[in-house]
Amino acid sequence: MRKEMFNHEINILRDTYRRLLRRNAKTNLIKLTGKTHPADLAVVFRHFSEEEQNEIFSLMKENVHTSEFLTELDDALVNDLLEDESFERIASIIEKAPTNDQSGILNVLDDDKAQSVIELLNVEEQEGIAEIMGYPDDSAGLLMNTEVFTLHESITAGEAIKTLQDQENAEMVFYLYITDNDDRLVGVISLRALTTTPSSTNLKDIMIKKVHSIRPETDQEDVARIVAQYNFLAVPVLDSDSKLLGIVTVDDVVDVIREEATEDFLQMAGAGKDREILLKSSWENAKARLPWLFASWVGGVIAASLIGVFENMLENIIALAAFIPVILGMGGNIATQSSTIIVRGMATGRVNEGGEIKLILKEVQVGIMLGILYGILLGVFARFTFSEAPDNLGFVVGLSICVSMIVAATVGTIIPLILRKLDIDPAIATGPFVTTSIDILGVLFYFIIAGYFLSI
């Protein structure tokens, strides 16, 4: 119900923009843009054609509202908008933005262009951007907000409140970070504790000294895990000398969690890891999906060659061919179930090192239960529908699907566990490995069982 309303509001906004664009009502367009939340603007932009996007963007002011809009917007669209934009305009849009937003926007541009824009900023901004851009991809360093409000441990609560009143910028203040003479983080105070303490109290005496912190190299997935685990609103980022470099706030963590989940979804399906794949051209789309399909093509070709080897068996009992799809299909599906459960369990911290053997045994049990059930079902079906075939075709088919499902559940469990041991992201590689191996193993077991029991 609410989702409808949400879409409804966006649709009204889109229609208003379209009407004003048709009338070429520039003053109204500027006014509407100024009044619209940057996040809403970013969503409604997905509905516009490229010309509409460019026209609206050309009317936008060079201010923080616009840089916030660019930060919320999909990277692919940011790239389209800024492609033909002058260095000067980009620089004046981002010059007042927080450093992490600046580097986020610059990261979308190609290196030369980004460099030219950076050169137009003042030296202090340039240094800040250079520092952030030096951190590894997907690390806390890129996420963190470097404009942190800090207070010295020796001042009083009253002085602290006064300092806070003079502070214009630090928008998202919920914790106040306390430092010593060497700029090291020594404690934290919640804003609420500060306002409810007698004003002569020393910060040192009310601050919480045990502060959970992270390093700038910490992977964003781990940052998300910590923030989610302890219900933090923000977590400080320290260098090796305990100096406070910045804070990662929960709103950025929310975005990380959603983005990481989307990437894992796409990777598990072998569709690349580009969250914005829907905004890309068919050609880029096809390119992202090609590699996984190649892996499964190789698997299919090996399966075809195997069947070629057993051609003489098929010649005698054509009915065997009929059950190839169901045996491979059921195997593939149970393997996908197992590997999805394991991969997701790893992402949410439910699959811990040390419990692997128990996990595998359990999945084998599940495979046995489901294998026997579907083996009987398929065996009975085969026995009564393919009545011209040998009497024990039903038995062979039933046993084959049972074996195939047990093997598949096991393989589907083991492959992600092995990949993690080898430090390969299980979400990337599980899809291709699992389905390919199931295709080959399924065919192999099927014909071995058939050869043994059908005495051809």
Place this chain on the structure above:
Amino acid sequence: MRKEMFNHEINILRDTYRRLLRRNAKTNLIKLTGKTHPADLAVVFRHFSEEEQNEIFSLMKENVHTSEFLTELDDALVNDLLEDESFERIASIIEKAPTNDQSGILNVLDDDKAQSVIELLNVEEQEGIAEIMGYPDDSAGLLMNTEVFTLHESITAGEAIKTLQDQENAEMVFYLYITDNDDRLVGVISLRALTTTPSSTNLKDIMIKKVHSIRPETDQEDVARIVAQYNFLAVPVLDSDSKLLGIVTVDDVVDVIREEATEDFLQMAGAGKDREILLKSSWENAKARLPWLFASWVGGVIAASLIGVFENMLENIIALAAFIPVILGMGGNIATQSSTIIVRGMATGRVNEGGEIKLILKEVQVGIMLGILYGILLGVFARFTFSEAPDNLGFVVGLSICVSMIVAATVGTIIPLILRKLDIDPAIATGPFVTTSIDILGVLFYFIIAGYFLSI
């Protein structure tokens, strides 16, 4: 790197607990539990055997720390712990907890037991719980914290700070909600704005009047979307008279986003939607996975029957059988890619109503590109490896895989779109529908094409 550290800390905690349990050092166990963060305790509990869990829990105090621990713990484990626990102990553990935590814990118990526990609480608590439990599943009403700190619009900033100082409970105060004489929400003030305003200013004059709010029936996915979209720390829940019922805070939203993603993962793989499936027995596990496998079993049986119909073609050209796995496999994989991209796009708001035709056309294009590529690859392979087969087997196989992939990409795109139109959760139903229809369509097109070109 950090993840290692994280696991390392949990492992140390686990080993410490084990050592104390072996020595039966009750005093130390109680002390350790008191010092451990409830969230850490909930994680380390996953590592313990049932006896260990029961022993540690029996030593835990009846206080908020313990109820926070139960709130963080997996539902399946909560159920195990409280199964043999007395009503009185459960009641005294939860009596001081926030109402949403109380109802969260009670929801895990079976209805009779929950009722008996509720009757031991005081009347006010009972009413609060009854109200929350009346809201629909997965709604904002169940998520919200009802202990909200409110201020009347006519008081001054100075008076507000004084009131805040007397407030013990409201732990997570970042916004101050302002109400009028009829208890209606009329505005909001950030704690920071309050501390930085002259103390004689009226709240009415500094509050922000336009407040984004939700209703208690709002689905938690939509709540998550709003909080993520606007970077909120909390969002107020209002009834139809604009009365403030509670607030949903960002830490709960973080949990919702993670849980919803996990459910979608499992559903897409046809493995039920129980986030705690790894904690369940093999039998429950198998039961959750059985239905989807049945759908694919039916698809496989239909495919087998279809192949039975075309038996005479297979008799003439046995090599045809060899390519069944690769044709169905490639079709299934490209369909999974398409449907995953669409389903995830819907979840993240990137697939909007109105753009369906464009979306389908694009996926068809992707199908054509990849279909032609893999058609040629497989055709060439078939031509040269199965040299005894008819000359145009390569052509037939290549054309079949091309058609199969185009059809699969289209079907994989259309099915989730149709399901959404019918108000069926696309994540639940896409898996079974897509793979089953691809198996059947793939076999059908393959034999029709073979029959036409191979003139059997």
